[in-house]
Amino acid sequence: MRTIELVVMALRAILGNPMRTILTMLGVIIGVSSVVTLVAIGQGAQVQIEKQYENLGTNLIVANVLGRGRAQQLDYNDLMQLEMLPEIGAMAPTVNKNNSNVKFEHNEDQFNVVGTNDRYLEMMKGEMASGRFLVDGDLEFRSSVAVLGSETATTLFPGEDPLGKVVTIEGISFNVIGVMQKKGSTIGGTSLDTSVIVPLETARRTFKIGSITTTYVEAATKDDLTQAQTTLTQYLTYKFKSSNGFRLLNQDQLMNARVAASSTLTNQLISVACISLLVGGIGIMNIMLVTISERTREIGIRKSIGAKRRNILLQFLVEAAVISSLGGLIGLILGCALSWAIPLINPAQATKLSLDVGIYAFLFSALVGIIFGLYPANKASKLRPIDALRFD
Amino acid sequence: MDNMIELEHIVKTYQRGAETLHILKSVSLTVARGDFVAIVGPSGSGKSTLMNTIGLLDVPDSGTYRLDGVLTSNMSDNGLAELRNRKIGFIFQQFNLLPRLTALENVELPMIYSGIGKKERRERALVVLERLGMGERGHHKPSELSGGQQQRVAIARALAGNPSLMLADEPTGALDSKTSAEVLELIVQLNRQGNTIVLITHDMHIAENARRIVTIRDGEIVSDERLDGAPSERLTEAVSR
Incomplete structure (x- = not known):
């Protein structure tokens, strides 16, 4: 049959x-x-x-300081010296204070506060909706200024223009100097949209954060990525006297x-x-x-x-x-x-x-x-x- | 002598609890090619077991059985299935048509298992149905046919494989007397056309249509008589039409 x-x-x-x-x-x-x-x-x-990850470019490296490295502090100015090397394009060291209480008048919520420098916006491929981002001067003078993510802005200032207003972060006043455009995506777990960005040293001193934990490094070109990673490894190994105190991840690794x-x-x-x-x-x-x-x-x-x-x-x-x-x-x-x-x-x-x-x-x-x-x-x-x- | 069936010392027992039932006690029977034998006996006499043995549906405990010259002892299940398919056409009391298939498909069924191609199968099935006056009913399901018509389809199915032996088990048991007579006449005709027929019944009137009557009682053949005259003549009297 x-x-x-x-x-x-x-x-x-x-x-x-x-x-x-x-x-x-x-x-x-x-x-x-x-x-x-x-x-x-x-x-x-x-x-x-x-x-x-696609629109971030592929030459970003993220250097995380791990638990064992925290005893040894990274100095912002020391780190920034690396920018002078030809293989490194830009560096944005950051400190984080997650779930901080941010308040404007009666509106209040928890947001992630990021202390960083002026390079951060570009490296995260963010753009400004209004006002301006951090500039060199903000860092130098440790100004109490804040840039709001789009979601942060709409939560704290519903139907209002946040520019020039004063918000309090953990009880401390900051002037709002800019609002970022909606980004939607998250990089390494941090969303630009729900963040509040303040100058690095301001954040360290105000919130008593010890060490720089995460540093974003951009290689000069895609071809320099390996060299940049090697340089960073050497530098951090020297700093921490061990290769266990930190972890480097490039874009591909992060994505994977x-x-x-x-x-x-x-x-x-x-x-x-x-x-x-x-x-x-x-x-x-x-x-x-x-x-x-x-x-x-x-x-x-x-x-x-x-x-x-x-x-x-x-x-x-x-x-x-x-x-x-x-x-x-x-x-x-x-x-x-x-x-x-x-x-x-x-x-x-x-x-x-x-x-x-x-x-x-x-x-x-x-x-x-x-x-x-x-x-x-x-x-x-x-x-x-x-x-x-x-x-x- | 050209024998279709040669049974020698067939013994069959069943175990019921601790009791052993001797259903067939050393039965020997020979049926010649072209003969028409009726096996009669009361219920419990062992005639059904004998019929199942002849039909290769059941295997005896001992004794030998040759069907159309082929020794069937020690044959595998598949070998027996093939032999049933090629050599035996069954006609059952309950017709045993497959309810979901049409009459035509039911007639085709044995040819499916013998591996005949679709086209030839259909043609042959149509020819046989036509011969039995059921050509018009090929596309009906069994449930749409009367008892007599269903039995005709069943006979067509039995004939379709061109078997050496037709085995009819109470073929009229589920039919009224007029239809019974028609079906019997059909079986007699088939015998006249050269088919060897073994008919099992408990009814002497039906058995009298055969050429030879074998009576079985308590698992033994108690009488074996040959009737005089052609069965067709006697049938004509009985039906009187």
């Missing part, structure tokens, strides 16, 4: 009981559609992350770290979805066993007129495989539809469909049907014709 005839036969048997068939398929449908959707979400997130974090989560979700696919397979096995005991007489008739074990085995195996792959196909379509609909409902959640994952999920569902159909089909094929015919 040819395969196509077997499939047609299986389809007819399946369509004879559509409600049961759909219920049987449900597990596989849910499994496949969630795998497809979750992969699309995961890949969408990856594309989003890549896009965020974030992509890895996001794909770990996605992979865990996908494994849960795969388990539901397996549960769907068990559902198919269950229903196939019921089907076979209902169709014992049919098996007896077929055997009496000459069906061999192989014919019966194949008939029920194909039936299980057709159920599961039909379920897989429906799940695939559903998954594609969901992946398409999710960004429409939640624009922040990008999705990216990948054809090969869809095909794998579909093939996996067909495989699940075959594996879980094997036991019932084998059981059917082993029925003795005389017992099967006597069955009512």
Whole structure:
């Protein structure tokens, strides 16, 4: 008997009981559609992350001082000397005071306060919406001035122009000199939009922050990146008398770290979805066993007129495989539809469909049907014709 | 002598609890090619077991069975299935048609398992249905046919594979008397056309249409008589039409 005839036969048997068939398929449908959707979400997130780093340029290095290095303080002016080296374009050392209380009149919230220099804005690819960013003089005179992120501004000054107003950060007054444009993206966990930027030394002294923790370094050109990284390593190793006190990450490494974090989560979700696919397979096995005991007489008739074990085995195996792959196909379509609909409902959640994952999920569902159909089909094929015919 | 069936010392026992039931006690039977044998006996006599043995649906505990010259002892399940497919056409009391398939597809079924191509299968099935006066009903499901029509389809299915032996188990048991007579006439005709027929029944009137009547009781053959006259003549009297 040819395969196509077997499939047609299986389809007819399946369509004879559509409600049961759909219920049987449900597990596989849910499994496949969630795998497809979750992969699309995961890949969408990856594309989003890549896009965020893309417009930053690839020659940024982030130097983090780790716990062991904190005993040794980095001096701002010493650090800035490195800027004179040909391979280094610009440097922006920063100190952070996360979740600081920032207040204007009755509006109050927690924001991340960043103490840095005038290079910071450009290195973060930020732009000003109004006013100005920090300048050399602000640092030199340790002025109490602040530049607000777009979200910070709208929270503290709803419908008002923040320029020239005075905000208090942890109870200390700062003049607002500028507001940055909305950026949307986050770099290394710090979002420009929800920050308050003040001159570095002002922040250190006012908030009693010890050491510079994070320094953004821009290599002069893409080709200088390696050299810049080497120079920084040497300098920091010399400073900390050890290579354990700090960590250097370039753009690619930063991006990869974030992509890895996001794909770990996605992979865990996908494994849960795969388990539901397996549960769907068990559902198919269950229903196939019921089907076979209902169709014992049919098996007896077929055997009496000459069906061999192989014919019966194949008939029920194909039936299980057709159920599961039909379920897989429906799940695939559903998954594609969901992946398409999710960004429409939640624009922040990008999705990216990948054809090969869809095909794998579909093939996996067909495989699940075959594996879980094997036991019932084998059981059917082993029925003795005389017992099967006597069955009512 | 050209024998279709040669049964020698067939023994079949069943275990029921601690009790051993001797269903067939050393049954020997020979059926010639082209013959029409009725096996009669009351229920529990072992005639169904004998029929299942002849039909290769059940395997005896001991004894040898040659079907159309082929020794069937120690054959594998697959070998038996192939033999059933090629050599035996079954006609059951309950017709045993597959309810989801049309009449035509039911007739095609044995040919599917013998690997005949789709086109030839359909043609042959149509020819056989036509021969049994069911040509118009090919596309009906069994549930849309009367009992007599269903049995005709079942006979067509039995004939379609061109078997050496037709095995009919109470073929009229589920039919009214008029339809019974028609189906019986059909079976008699098939015998006249050269088919070897073994018919199992508990009804002597039906058995009298055969050329030879074998009576079985308590697992043993108690009588074996050959009837005089061609079965068709006697049938004509019985149905009187």
